[in-house]
Amino acid sequence: MTEPLPPRVADLTGYDILLSLARLGSIGAAARAHGISQPAASARIRQLEAQLGVPLVERTARGSNLTERGGLVVDWARPVIAAAADLEAGIAALRDEHDTHLRVAASLTVAEYLLPGWLLRLRARHPDTAVALVSANSSGVIEAVQSGSVELGFVEGRSVPSGLRSRTVARDELVLVVAPGHPWARRRGVEGARLAATPLVTRERGSGTREVLAGALRAGGAGALAEPLLELSSTTAIKSSVAAGAGPAVLSARTVAGELQAGTLVRVPVPGVDLTRPLRAIWPAGQTPRGPARDLLAIAERER
Incomplete structure (x- = not known):
């Protein structure tokens, strides 16, 4: 039987921002890549550090660098984030297929x-x-x-x-x-x-x-x-x-x-x-018509 996701990995957003920091070299650049403010990105990383109980980023006057443990977390998180991206792409493909029928x-x-x-x-x-x-x-x-x-x-x-x-x-x-x-x-x-x-x-x-x-x-x-x-x-x-x-x-x-x-x-x-x-x-009940079904309903209502 599949167990629920552990609390420390139930939300992947912090890991995703950490990967962007490792790739782009700064929290500011990582924040821009995710469309959020730099303070919001910093807060998500601090939240992740609190969840894991280890420092992940070393903050200096010259910028932010991954700690040794931060580098390990990035290596472990990279295939997980990639799998999540594959999952999202698959779901999007299903939606596209649904919307053509x-x-x-x-x-x-x-x-x-x-x-x-x-x-x-x-x-x-x-x-x-x-x-x-x-x-x-x-x-x-x-x-x-x-x-x-x-x-x-x-x-x-x-x-x-x-x-x-x-x-x-x-x-x-x-x-x-x-x-x-x-x-x-x-x-x-x-x-x-x-x-x-x-x-x-x-x-x-x-x-x-x-x-x-x-x-x-x-x-x-x-x-x-x-x-x-x-x-x-x-x-x-x-x-x-x-x-x-x-x-x-x-x-x-x-x-x-x-x-x-x-x-x-x-x-x-x-x-x-x-x-x-x-x-x-x-x-x-409990569902909402979407895609072509939603549009067909709107057309029917408009011609009432």
Whole structure:
């Protein structure tokens, strides 16, 4: 088992300054090399002498010279300081490699309608960064962030589990849509209780859209969602099924804007039910997004 570093060598700064003194010939020159004042360099050497219990530097009117014991300490410290420099260089290389790869997970609405623009702007800042994007429902994104397989996630919903930090990066609205021939297409609105009791064409369990809808209906006193008419894994499949007359669906307004404009789907108001939702960036608690992940988060927030 590896033992903790002894107190006399736990801090290498004094040894590093001593090596600079031996190389450059004066405490003043050593201080300049380390970007500190001469009194600060002298204080670090005196502290090192106190820790070791032996004089390391002989101070005279003509300057400072290593004592015999100081020379021995310098010889012993030289490979240690070199190893520390190698360690720092290796860590820097790891950081550089980390900053050239970004792993992101996003729910379908964010992945299809928001992330492409965000990533285009990120590319302008980090042209050498390769982005790996995983598209999943909100539950899948949360699992990916919790497991550490991605550095940053984007989900749809009003809350996130403990152990994760979140930040709202956009707002979204869910809308009830039907085919033009559906009886609801001619109504001025559908009450929440009736919507809750109606089997819908919907996403699978774990979808942020489905969870937000269920929560909004409960909050509005409409009761629990009925069992789905169809459960489909993609927004495109849901839109096609609704347009073909399968039944109503509740989807992000972003995803049906084209169909509403073309008239292949019709929006039906749901008075008294708040169907707005935040779109959130999530990452592990206790960590801070850095490098490209930090910049992607900033881009998303700026375009909120």
